[in-house]
Amino acid sequence: MARRRKRSPLLDGSGKRWTLAAAGACLLPLLLQLPGHVALGVGGLGLMGAVVSLRVDLPAWPRPLLALALFGLVLANYGFHFGRDTGCALLAAMLAIKPMELRDLRDARSLLGFALFAPFATFLLDQGPLSLVLGLAGVVLALMAMLRVSELESMDRGPAPPDRPEAEARGAWRRLRIAGRLVAVGLPLALAAFWFFPRMASPMWGVPDRAVARPGLSDTMSPGEWIDLMSDDSPAARVKFDGPVPGPHQMYWRGPVMLDFDGRTWKRSEWLAGLPPAQVVPGGQSFSYEIEIEPTDRRHVVALDLPLAAPADVRMSRDFSMTAPRPLSQLRRFNLRSAPPQAFEPELPDMLRRLALRLPEGFNPRTRELGLQWRAEAGIGPAADEAIVRRALQWVTDEFAYTMATPLPGRHAVDEFLFDQKAGFCEHYSSAFAVLLRATGIPARVVTGYAGGYRNRFGDYWIIRQMDAHAWVEAWLDGRGWVRVDPTAAVAPERIFDTLEDLPQAGFDVFGNMAAARDLGDWLRRGWNTAFLGFDAARQRQLLAPLGVRDLGVAQLVILFSALGGLALAWMLWLVARGERERDPVLRAWRRVGRRYARLGLGPEPHEPATAWAGRVVAADPAAAKDLATLSARFTDWRYAGRKADPDAALALARDLDAHRPGRRTALEDPT
Amino acid sequence: MRSRWTEPGGRGPAARLQLLARPRQPEPLPVEFDRRRIYVLPTWFGLFFLLLLLTMGVGALNYNNNPALLLALVLAGTALASLVSAHLQLSGLVVHAVNAEPVAAGRPLMLRVHVRADPRRPRRGLRVESGDSAAVLSLDRGAGDATVEVPTTVRGWRHPGRLRISTTRPLGLARAWSWVWPEKPQLVYPAPEAHGPPLPLGAGDNVQARLHPAGDDVHHLRPWRRGDSRRAIAWKPSARRDSLLVREYEEPQGADVVLDWDELSALPREARIQRLARWVDEAERDQRRYRLVLPGQAPIGPGAGPAHRHACLRALALLPGAVEA
Numbered sequence: 001m002a003r004r005r006k007r008s009p010l011l012d013g014s015g016k017r018w019t020l021a022a023a024g025a026c027l028l029p030l031l032l033q034l035p036g037h038v039a040l041g042v043g044g045l046g047l048m049g050a051v052v053s054l055r056v057d058l059p060a061w062p063r064p065l066l067a068l069a070l071f072g073l074v075l076a077n078y079g080f081h082f083g084r085d086t087g088c089a090l091l092a093a094m095l096a097i098k099p100m101e102l103r104d105l106r107d108a109r110s111l112l113g114f115a116l117f118a119p120f121a122t123f124l125l126d127q128g129p130l131s132l133v134l135g136l137a138g139v140v141l142a143l144m145a146m147l148r149v150s151e152l153e154s155m156d157r158g159p160a161p162p163d164r165p166e167a168e169a170r171g172a173w174r175r176l177r178i179a180g181r182l183v184a185v186g187l188p189l190a191l192a193a194f195w196f197f198p199r200m201a202s203p204m205w206g207v208p209d210r211a212v213a214r215p216g217l218s219d220t221m222s223p224g225e226w227i228d229l230m231s232d233d234s235p236a237a238r239v240k241f242d243g244p245v246p247g248p249h250q251m252y253w254r255g256p257v258m259l260d261f262d263g264r265t266w267k268r269s270e271w272l273a274g275l276p277p278a279q280v281v282p283g284g285q286s287f288s289y290e291i292e293i294e295p296t297d298r299r300h301v302v303a304l305d306l307p308l309a310a311p312a313d314v315r316m317s318r319d320f321s322m323t324a325p326r327p328l329s330q331l332r333r334f335n336l337r338s339a340p341p342q343a344f345e346p347e348l349p350d351m352l353r354r355l356a357l358r359l360p361e362g363f364n365p366r367t368r369e370l371g372l373q374w375r376a377e378a379g380i381g382p383a384a385d386e387a388i389v390r391r392a393l394q395w396v397t398d399e400f401a402y403t404m405a406t407p408l409p410g411r412h413a414v415d416e417f418l419f420d421q422k423a424g425f426c427e428h429y430s431s432a433f434a435v436l437l438r439a440t441g442i443p444a445r446v447v448t449g450y451a452g453g454y455r456n457r458f459g460d461y462w463i464i465r466q467m468d469a470h471a472w473v474e475a476w477l478d479g480r481g482w483v484r485v486d487p488t489a490a491v492a493p494e495r496i497f498d499t500l501e502d503l504p505q506a507g508f509d510v511f512g513n514m515a516a517a518r519d520l521g522d523w524l525r526r527g528w529n530t531a532f533l534g535f536d537a538a539r540q541r542q543l544l545a546p547l548g549v550r551d552l553g554v555a556q557l558v559i560l561f562s563a564l565g566g567l568a569l570a571w572m573l574w575l576v577a578r579g580e581r582e583r584d585p586v587l588r589a590w591r592r593v594g595r596r597y598a599r600l601g602l603g604p605e606p607h608e609p610a611t612a613w614a615g616r617v618v619a620a621d622p623a624a625a626k627d628l629a630t631l632s633a634r635f636t637d638w639r640y641a642g643r644k645a646d647p648d649a650a651l652a653l654a655r656d657l658d659a660h661r662p663g664r665r666t667a668l669e670d671p672t
Numbered sequence: 673m674r675s676r677w678t679e680p681g682g683r684g685p686a687a688r689l690q691l692l693a694r695p696r697q698p699e700p701l702p703v704e705f706d707r708r709r710i711y712v713l714p715t716w717f718g719l720f721f722l723l724l725l726l727t728m729g730v731g732a733l734n735y736n737n738n739p740a741l742l743l744a745l746v747l748a749g750t751a752l753a754s755l756v757s758a759h760l761q762l763s764g765l766v767v768h769a770v771n772a773e774p775v776a777a778g779r780p781l782m783l784r785v786h787v788r789a790d791p792r793r794p795r796r797g798l799r800v801e802s803g804d805s806a807a808v809l810s811l812d813r814g815a816g817d818a819t820v821e822v823p824t825t826v827r828g829w830r831h832p833g834r835l836r837i838s839t840t841r842p843l844g845l846a847r848a849w850s851w852v853w854p855e856k857p858q859l860v861y862p863a864p865e866a867h868g869p870p871l872p873l874g875a876g877d878n879v880q881a882r883l884h885p886a887g888d889d890v891h892h893l894r895p896w897r898r899g900d901s902r903r904a905i906a907w908k909p910s911a912r913r914d915s916l917l918v919r920e921y922e923e924p925q926g927a928d929v930v931l932d933w934d935e936l937s938a939l940p941r942e943a944r945i946q947r948l949a950r951w952v953d954e955a956e957r958d959q960r961r962y963r964l965v966l967p968g969q970a971p972i973g974p975g976a977g978p979a980h981r982h983a984c985l986r987a988l989a990l991l992p993g994a995v996e997a
Contacts, residue, residue, distance in 0.1 A: 109720075110720070113724055117728070120728050120731070120732070120743055123737055123739040124740060132739055135743070146845075147841075150840055150842055151797060151841065154796070154798070155808045156797030182757060183746060183750050184753075185750075185757075188749075189749045189752065190742065190745035193745050194742055200733055204734050330735070330738075534738075536736050537736070569752075576707065576759055576760060577707075579760040579763060579793070580706060580760075580763045607702070
């Protein structure tokens, strides 16, 4: 160990700069995925270590202590939960400490090796365009730094003095070109493996979840918690309809359905999720579409209200919300059909009815009182239920307002909302409405998901953004089953159905152009998603579907991969052969002649001039080498007499050389 | 010092593997490297990189994470391409001469390796190794040379053994190398005796003894050249010739020195050779004419100058019976 350390040459300034720049570039996209303060701490420490190690060699002893302290801090930040993000943060911390030990080539190489893990870790957390571009830049820089380190190892001082800035810049360009060429040469093999190497249909081990979840739909909902989610304009899903498109008021994307209410939080009922889907009488109109769900940490699959059937290996529960067996940590695509129901669970079992009416004791007394009062006024029966629902909707339409600025709820959150504030957003409305309906004796539940969508004009598909997250109420009415009631839409329809698409019509021309650019950007991203991010075992099996081969098996994939990988490798070998080949056709032909004679034991010696060799061959075997003397004279003429001989003569010479065989007279030279 | 790769006679698996490497016997130069004699194997860093890629690949396949998978695959492809590139750094390289100035035994032989190649492909930072000595070889406009040290112990012909030309460029993931085993040996002079008696001068009955004219005699005149001392100018002849002439004096020279093998019969054989070698050097240093008489050969000289010295030392070096001390 000591011996190797002594042997490994020291880094010079430029080598250190390259290595540190590459490590920094690799680390950057990872830092962007970490929580702000962790990223700042780790990044700041890394930067400090890098700057210091450029100037002085640090002693070794503080490093393990520093590493332990930093790891401890990072773990504490994640509350000692070990998740995917914790692992990535630890990797970032390690990368930040590593530059402090940057002395010789070995240090540089191990730093570069670990740095290449950073883009990998980034892609596990996020696959957006920014991460991809930054990751790619980091990888290219790392390759260039590896080139620089290798140049150092070879102790080549280079053609120009290396300390001049323009020489450095030229070196950078050269290295970029070399790195680009290496990547280009390796790319066919990489792509063959990417498309054809058999993918795993299900993972060997689970993807560790994040320790800190990103905002998104979940199994619970308590009013006021979606503030972050509703200002997030990143896409949640993209939908392409095949055939008719639902109108804007039908675009409700069903997610988790909440039945249990504890006074503050709505919760998805676990045991209900295990029951088979309820009975539904579908309406006449149906929509078929393909929905592409962006990666999340959750298992919820959203679908247009109301999906007819769940896709393969996705479970649909009694309330028609769907869950995948694993978190959708990758882009997933589902083909679905939905139809607005005519009757949704027209027979409600007693057990479920009781659950859908249950209100916790000791919460929201004013609302319950109002409910009882309304029920007393309306009477009993299906018509009365509908009247109550209409009355409630009328009430919110007349007296309530939409706002995102809501105070923190107290104990009787629904009371406060209905009687004091009279303003809020979808979470408040749906929660209060469901409680109010339950208080009047109408079974009600809260449905979360997305509402609306924005049509992309380039790709003719619809984007659902995180900010379209929505919560509404389903009330059970006799004969119709569960009926969607959306109090928020009654109050502020523009907040629900109107989207960015309407803004250009408001007269902002500049905004219109920006929207077009946005459309184009998202369209490109969707194309990328389709071709690349969404590729999985299922898509792989259909890879040759356009050629009429459906459902490729693993064996066929292996064969295809071997064939294409072999082709790519053959291409590399061809590059080698081409690199080795003599470029001049005349010289090439001359060497072939030499090899033919070598088979007879009369090959030319490396140092032997052409005419001397021909003389020797003719002396040894006059019959075998009738024309060799002439040919060698012509060859010598071509080679030495005039470099600027006309190319036709050279070609003719090459042809004659190729035609020449020992012991056989060429037709050209022999008229008989 | 023996080295594990330049001496093919060693034992152990490494040495046995060496026997399989091309070339398997000494060969005449020039030698062109082609794919049959270029070897490529990963370095330690390359193995580390491989491990890294495997981890990435398995992780990415497991999570079906396409960007991560493509990253691993592109890096793998790049690594493979770097093997191709390393191979091409060597292939087509022609080692057309390996030579060295003769040195006395015990001093390292400075072996110059001359190489040329097609100038269109840049080849820089190749490493030439012989035993523990290494040098950097960079081709400039298609030609280059490097000097490695080869230790010597005995006089006579020294076979430089196998030379290794290698490179870890471009990425340091793999080392490509090729052997060249020049057939032509290099001459090693005998080591001169460290301390010995002075040149055998006053032997008055030497056959070739001849006195030179006294040193103060003017030998001839020649035209003035830059740097000549002003005192040496012969003013009178210069005036006659209308150009400056300079007097040249002849140095006083002693008698020819005869270095006779048979005179040293008291010494053992190698010691005799060493003393004669020392005397040759001393005579050369004192600018004497000298003659070397060896048994069974025609006497060499009398003469002086580098060519004569080389002839004498060569004859001494090639006397039979050289063994490793």
